Amino acid sequence: METTFTTAGLRRGISLIWHVAISGFFFAIAVGVVARDVGMSWLEAVVMSGVVFAGASQVAIIDLWQSPLPLLVIALTTLGVNSRMLLMGASMREWFRPLKRRTVWASFFFLTDINWAMAIAERRKGETDAALLMGSGMLLWATWVTGTAIGHAVGGAALDPKALAFDVLVPAFFVIMIKPIWTGRKQLLPWATAAAGAILADAFIPGNAHVIVGGIAGSLVGGLLRDR
């Protein structure tokens, strides 16, 4: 399949992800609130969201935010929590390889779980425009940074998104990727392996290890299965 990268693709990426950006915004508010609670300054919290832009790892290091800061532990925790994105990047090989290096480097700064899944699902439906990843990621980034800024500023006065079931919005968004990514019964065994591996890892290993354990186990099984 061919690869394109257009401004229209950036815009389409934004229009495909705005509903997720809403729940990301509430999560960012929560991150801002807890960042304030552990003594991070407003500027530090906002810069962290802008530079790191990875929710789970930011929450993970907030637990470690004390004086003096354990830099090595912070770096290793970040690596552990975010290592799943190595797999996501690898899966983009065929689509992004034809692009210019700086386009690729800029695009991947904006890779998150949700816009990766969205972009891959679109690709499976025949999408050529790789700018979907960057456009959607830019909107997520903007709402993420804004949310952190607001959360830290208002502190504990933040609202409760649970009543509106915003906690279900993100899993629901992943659920709609299932159909486009499902290619047939041959995937039953890899998917079952991924599910079992992820549930076990989630029960016994902290952080986001479940994604990388389940993702590696399931994809390796998929790779080992010969085409019939």
Next chain:
Amino acid sequence: MTADFLALDMSFDTTALIAILLMGAVTYFTRLGGFLMMRWIPEGGFVSRWLSAIPGAVLVAILAPTVWNIGWMERAGLLVTLALSAIGANSLIAVVLGTAAVAAGRALL
């Protein structure tokens, strides 16, 4: 809004800056590294099958523990979304109805 709200803490500790830049560098490495590493991995056969199996496996690995751990009402909401998506409904409608079902369930029960 109180004046307290506007008094944003603009201080920036040097160690905090180092920690944040370190986190940013490590995270960016995980975003880009997987893609770059594939340059050294040969094409075809096992590698192609493995790469094409990654999206499904990662998607399932993200969702499985959530589905395992949430309550029956949340699971029902996700099933609504899955069913709507499977019959070809607009994905926004599928997400909104699944989420709304959970919100309604929480309000009623």
